[in-house]
Amino acid sequence: MRVCIVGCGAVGSLFAANLAQLDDVEVWAYDASREHVDAINANGLRLSGAGDVLGRLSATTDATALPACDFGIVATKAMHTGPAIEATAHAFAAGCVATVQNGLGNEEALAAHVERVIRGTTFPAGKLVEPGHVQWDVKGDTTIGPYGDTPFTEVERLADACTRAGMPTQAVRDARGPQWRKVIFNASTNPIGALTGLTHGRVCERPDLRALVSALVDEGKTVAAAQSILLDADPEQLIDHAAKPEVAYNHKASMLQDVEARRTTEIDFLNGGIVRFGREHGVPTPLNEAIWALVKGVEASWGQ
Amino acid sequence: MTRICVAGAGTIGSLLAAHLARVAEVSVLTRREEHARALNDQGIRVSGRADFTARVSASADPSELDADLVILACKGSDLDALARRLAGHFAGATVMTVQNGLGAEDVVGARGAWPLLSAVTFMSGTRHGDTRVEYILDTATWIGPYRDTTPADAHAVADLIASSGLKAEAFDDLRPAQWSKLIFNATVNAVAALTGLPHDRNFAEGQLGALVHALVDEGKAAASAAGVELWEDPWEMNVLATQRGHAHRPSMLEDVAAHRPTEIELITGALVREAEKHGVSVPLHTALYRLVKAKEASYS
Numbered sequence: 001m002r003v004c005i006v007g008c009g010a011v012g013s014l015f016a017a018n019l020a021q022l023d024d025v026e027v028w029a030y031d032a033s034r035e036h037v038d039a040i041n042a043n044g045l046r047l048s049g050a051g052d053v054l055g056r057l058s059a060t061t062d063a064t065a066l067p068a069c070d071f072g073i074v075a076t077k078a079m080h081t082g083p084a085i086e087a088t089a090h091a092f093a094a095g096c097v098a099t100v101q102n103g104l105g106n107e108e109a110l111a112a113h114v115e116r117v118i119r120g121t122t123f124p125a126g127k128l129v130e131p132g133h134v135q136w137d138v139k140g141d142t143t144i145g146p147y148g149d150t151p152f153t154e155v156e157r158l159a160d161a162c163t164r165a166g167m168p169t170q171a172v173r174d175a176r177g178p179q180w181r182k183v184i185f186n187a188s189t190n191p192i193g194a195l196t197g198l199t200h201g202r203v204c205e206r207p208d209l210r211a212l213v214s215a216l217v218d219e220g221k222t223v224a225a226a227q228s229i230l231l232d233a234d235p236e237q238l239i240d241h242a243a244k245p246e247v248a249y250n251h252k253a254s255m256l257q258d259v260e261a262r263r264t265t266e267i268d269f270l271n272g273g274i275v276r277f278g279r280e281h282g283v284p285t286p287l288n289e290a291i292w293a294l295v296k297g298v299e300a301s302w303g304q
Numbered sequence: 305m306t307r308i309c310v311a312g313a314g315t316i317g318s319l320l321a322a323h324l325a326r327v328a329e330v331s332v333l334t335r336r337e338e339h340a341r342a343l344n345d346q347g348i349r350v351s352g353r354a355d356f357t358a359r360v361s362a363s364a365d366p367s368e369l370d371a372d373l374v375i376l377a378c379k380g381s382d383l384d385a386l387a388r389r390l391a392g393h394f395a396g397a398t399v400m401t402v403q404n405g406l407g408a409e410d411v412v413g414a415r416g417a418w419p420l421l422s423a424v425t426f427m428s429g430t431r432h433g434d435t436r437v438e439y440i441l442d443t444a445t446w447i448g449p450y451r452d453t454t455p456a457d458a459h460a461v462a463d464l465i466a467s468s469g470l471k472a473e474a475f476d477d478l479r480p481a482q483w484s485k486l487i488f489n490a491t492v493n494a495v496a497a498l499t500g501l502p503h504d505r506n507f508a509e510g511q512l513g514a515l516v517h518a519l520v521d522e523g524k525a526a527a528s529a530a531g532v533e534l535w536e537d538p539w540e541m542n543v544l545a546t547q548r549g550h551a552h553r554p555s556m557l558e559d560v561a562a563h564r565p566t567e568i569e570l571i572t573g574a575l576v577r578e579a580e581k582h583g584v585s586v587p588l589h590t591a592l593y594r595l596v597k598a599k600e601a602s603y604s
Contacts, residue, residue: 195498195595197602206601208594215587286518290588293515294595297499300506 004028004069006084007076010126013134015073017045018165020055027057030088037061039132049136063087071158072097078269081109089113096154098144103269104183107147118155120144121178141168145175177232184220184235187270188213191291193253200242201249219285220274226281262302267295309371315429317377318437322348323468325358331369332362340364342434352439366393374399380570387415404489405570409450419452422478424485444471448478480535487523487538490572491516493556494592502551508543522586529582563603568596
């Protein structure tokens, strides 16, 4: 079976290098970074930290060079989904494309270009240390499920390969629960860190701010419930768990890191996604709307 | 001749002291002694919309100064500390606050029995050092009676300020004007502080404009529940201000950029507490209040 990772950043690299360990899987990677692609082709893709892995795979910045693939795993930032799948769709004409990205709306963006889409949510994390080398910070599970008419047997096939490769992946009939749980978690905490400059733990230890986080969570839960989505865990518990000193008290949300580096954030796909789905289902989400507008304002201020 | 003491020589205090020195005997109470020395030596140089140098006497010690009218021109976050320094001094003087927001009069009133006038000011400028101030926006200062003062007292002070070359207007009841400005500041200053945007067209259109509009609506509901009929529509004030061509950087934006305490308590905090008191829910202002407080906490 042939798999192409679309967007071989930190998370994409975790899938790429691990899948490359399997004898029955041929791995390709499509990425925009010329240095990263050259390093992977020359020396392989190296993971260190939570696991030490060297994966041999074919990487390219040229989408037309991709062969026909059985599966795609899209791991770009959410705002790059459209252009990335538009460029690579030809390779998946007879295959399935899974998203393991953050946020809401990625499946819809993929489905505009490919026929069979798999919804996914992943928790492992890392960061790119240098071209060809990713630090694997956290191991974690991945959950995938069919989007639209994608056959469940295909979802199971991909889950089996990932699991055998050391990326534990579960195939479920409805993967919206884990997705919304993670989206609600991220939408209720990341922008609060980004707007205030506080780490996750410091956000949670201010009772009035923690109450604002809860109010955002409640709006997200209401939108999920309106779509009959059953969350697989309570975001509130995950938020409190992450605030513990030994877990992620000192963690700066990725959105805070984005704001500090003046990079476009994923706010459109987090709070923006909750607002859009809320509108579709007649659920008002005034606080998520306010937070969305404020972070867009932060982004607009960089052009001043 | 009326004796006026301006306490706090930031931008607003410097503009008031320099202009009033042309029609009254003006002293300036400073926090730092070197600031008082510089003012005594050099006076206050005004540029921008006016161009003159005013002689003032200054001191960092309130016991060295006396006045018929004391104008407290410090930032809201410094007001209580300043009022405590005044306690026991200026017997017989009327004290006037010009801070943004609500509740400045009560902060001062708790520290002494002076008769009180309340005021809000829309003028703006930029301070260029201890003795130089640039006069930028020549918008008015509004004055009304508060405690043991009459509309006639407010008119007398407004006339004096107007005769000094600044714009001023007296109101029999300042609350309608004060609330209009409160809602305007609570909305615009907090959004600017959180986004880093100056008060530009983003505040009047699109996604952020919709948030600003919703914040103004919450403020109007609170005003209405408090029995205040607004003097001006804060949304129209907002739209007009974004059309001036020069995008103003609200002081709260400057404060967070410099990691200084902001005036959030007297502005958004006051609005949230007033709304609560009158049973009105203001979830968006409450959120902004918490976010700006948390941003202040992030400095350390």
